[in-house]
Amino acid sequence: MQNNIAKFRKEAGLSQQELADAINVSRKTISTVETNRFTPSVIIALKIARHFNTSVESLFEIEDHD
């Protein structure tokens, strides 16, 4: 699964820590989700999407082998 969180975050001018603070998770959660090492729960995915005022589908892209 690919995601565009880093792109959205940089466009918003936020650091990983600032995004983590905004949605109440650890910075490592953001870091590892961005690098595709950790797949977040629906709750976190929805929180991130809501923070960027977008949909979950625009943040995450499912691939054929997923």
Next chain:
Amino acid sequence: MKQQDIKTEEKFMSHNAWFSIFMGITLLIISGYPIIGNTSAPLLILGSTAFLGSFLMFVIRGGFTWRMKYHLTYKDEYLNTIDTIAYKHVVLALLFSMGTVYLFSEGLTLHISHSMMATFYLAIMCLVYGISIFWQSRD
């Protein structure tokens, strides 16, 4: 959950990992020293002191109070996940080390006591837990 709580959990996990590695090395020395020195008395005293020292440091820096309030799991999703995976690594490492000891036990039985083996297994568990947490926490 407050952001401050998450930062405390992150810090606590990092201290916990350092504590595990330190403890693992101490236990490894304690379990291996009697083979070289033919006595475990001096190092057992040193080991016990190191254990108590690191335990106190862990208690103080981990944010425990005298009530020893303990959270069973981490509330942050990622920290909780890496903690669970670290325990899986511990079980795997324990199985591998026990299997290895089983395979090579014939040559060791005369020199190594049960307490040394128990300490060795504990050392492996502590080391693997600490290393696993740090490995999973990398950016």
